[in-house]
Amino acid sequence: MRLSRMFVPTRKEDPADAEVVSHKLLVRGGYIRQLARGIYDYLPMGWRSIRKIEAVIREEMDRSGAQEVMLPAVQPAKLWKESDRWDAYGPELLRFTDRKDGEFCFGPTHEEVITDLVRGEIKSYKQLPLNLYQIQTKFRDEIRPRFGLMRGREFIMKDAYSFDTNLEAAKESYDQMFAAYQRICDRLGFEYRAVEADTGNIGGSHSHEFQVLADTGEDQIVSCPECGYAANVEKARTRRDDTDRTEDDFVAMETVDTPNARTIQEVCDFLDRSADELVKTLIYRADDTHVALLLRGDHGANEVKVGDALREAGIEADDLRLATDDEIKEVTGAPVGFSGPVGLEIPVVADHSIRSMSNFVVGANEADAHHVNVNWDRDFEVDAFADVREARAGDACAECGTPLESHRGIEVGHVFLLGDKYSTSMEALFLDEDGKHRPMQMGCYGIGVSRILAAVVEQNHDDDGIIWPMPIAPYQVHITVLHIDNDEVMDAAESVYDRLVDAGVEVVMDDRDAGFGAKFADADLIGIPLRLVFGARGISNGNVEMKWRHESDSQDLPLDDAADEVIRQVDEAMKDFR
């Protein structure tokens, strides 16, 4: 394709509303344009890369035995009421009515539709297992879309759904999808981690996220360099420290004045203690009651785990949040910053790390005072110990004890083992060998196709622009013609261009009437992996310059060999990603 005829509107300056590098470069490189908040046009170059990402995904899904379908984007409310998500999903679900006042939504996900399809056609265990997928435009009315394609409202997603006769078989389907996702991430050239994840609202017994490592990622993950354990911090388990306290060392509890020392840091400074000698008391509101949560001073709470721990301890916690300042005052009798477990009338849940602590510092439930030399059991009762803190870099791996690494990640894929959550509520039943009705066991598997485009750019760029990995570059070769008025140069470029096109190489030729500086800058910005430069200087010596976008040096090729050499190198580069 000739750049002079192509719709690739590049820009010299960053768009004012872009924050992260992928958003800036995709807009500047002429890949995408914003239409409304969280809604984007895909321009020709952007769409080509999207289709290449889709192609990789299709190949791996098909290879794993899944079959592609295309489901409606517009879905009747009736199905969502069956699964109870019409009410449960909240304002993120874009709802509207048709001319007859029928209620519909624009699909944010397709569990209901797929379950409806399958329950109507699959009646026997002989028809299972089944795995159907589609690549669809979804809409979620996110409260705060941001970072360009990374968190859009309208986005492209591959979603797959597996149906099995029993949980073990469903687990096998899950494992197959997990493996397919690994191959997809490998082929896209990602540096990534498959991490244990919280299932959240989708439900199900367990799930993994595929996180592409990037500083701009919205998720925090920890991973073990030794045994491979990896998890989203929302889910990450911490290693339990079973060291015993030595009760002989207990010292008598005292109350000390700590004027204006509210934060952990202030108390540490005032008492000349380190944060791991303090225990902080967080007051939570769980549904209709208050609960005290004890954490070591230098630890943070993981609210997902707090919720689990409370439910484990028999405390309803559908709606969990930190108590307000007024509530804290009411429960503890003291202002924020001086809460402590001693004398509290509400349930006390403590992190496991508190077990081995002795003679620690806590708030005294009165203004400007703390207790020192406090010991649990002797000075107050703990209703339950649990793993409730957020894992962080340096923590001992829950599996093997090696210090964990921490990264930020972009969630490009998520696999869930759903079980019978939807099949039961929507009556997707089959007849087993004994002629009995049983709910199908399901799994669902998502990949953010458009988000992948952003993730690739986040991981592959420099100051000048994008550096596409070969398999998803919109084109494989970028020919820059410096002197379009010079017939010898132009003929040489045309000839090589034709030979590459004939050989099936995807190539753009910059034949625009523009300055060479602008052409080089655009080539770097657009980021096509292999560049050929045709200029009067080189051609007069019988040479063409070849340069990889990810390398700094170029090399001269004899004009006669140029096409063959480029075909060979492109082929070689594609092999690395198969």
Place this chain on the structure above:
RNA sequence: CGGAGCGUGGCGCAGCAUGGUAGCGCACCUGCUUUGGGAGCAGGGGGUCGUCGGUUCGAAUCCGACCGCUCCGACCA
């Protein structure tokens, strides 16, 4: 939803305090020159100043409402 900011030609911005009918850079069009890292000169086209309403002789500028976009937080996952 709470907090903050922005909205002026395709893009990036100035002008607004102190009201007098809109400007700069890039991009675009024409011509000439130039040609290995965002060329030069000359000429030229293009703007309901987000929308509606108010104040005023007069509003981009002051006031109000609304709309849109961005950031921080909450929410969501």
